[in-house]
Amino acid sequence: MANLDDKNNYKLRLKEIESLILKAKNVFRDLEVSEKKIGKKYNFTTNSMLRGNFFGNLIRSNKVNLVNSNIDRCQQALLDFHSDLLLFDEFLADKLILPSKMSEFSQANDKFSDIAIRTNMRLKEFDLRKAKRSLEIIIRRLEGEKKKVLYEISKLEELNSYEKNKEKGKITK
Structure with a gap:
């Protein structure tokens, strides 16, 4: 009879993978939102009256600070996800x-x-796009790993049902 511990181990692995996929998708959404916010920040018009004076420099400084705060938020989310991913697979991290x-x-x-x-x-917007692409790759690999684990669980269930069948291997006419 197939070992129930194997099935439980696969189910625990499946839960871990699903939680990582969920976290990765949340981080991906954060990256998309920050990318849109940064895209709005660099579309500003300037004229010669706002160049080189205190007010113009204050506006530019605020835009740079807003961009940095968006990137900081993304970095923190990515680092939290990275620590979870390191426990799962360091090569994927x-x-x-x-x-x-x-x-x-x-x-x-x-x-x-x-x-x-x-x-x-x-x-910096392109940096966020590179981070999104790397996250997409990780999500695809995690979903592939999820399919492998689901396949192993279905194999164990099929083996259990075969071993429980009393007429296994009999030839019927």
Whole structure:
């Protein structure tokens, strides 16, 4: 008769995988929301009156701080998920990519510094996209692992039903 401990171990493994998939999807949604927020931040218009003065620099500094706070939130969610994933599979956890924050804003004196700030914001949006792609890969691998575990459970159930059948192996006419 098939070992019930094997079936229980597979069920525990299945629960662990499902909880990791759920956490990964939550982190993925957080990354999408932050990506949209950052996308709205670099679409600002500037004119020469707001360049190089205190008010313009304050606006740019606030936008950089908002971008960094969104990235910080994503980094924290990714690190929490990474710690859970390390307990499950360390090689899979190595696939996770963390986005980096922007450097602190100092001052914009000309059009080129405005362009540099917007470009850096776009690059941080691309960092979030790379993190999302790595998370998609992890989700696909976890779903593949889930299918393997479900297959093993179904094999054990089939073996149990075969062993319980009293007429197994008999030829009937």
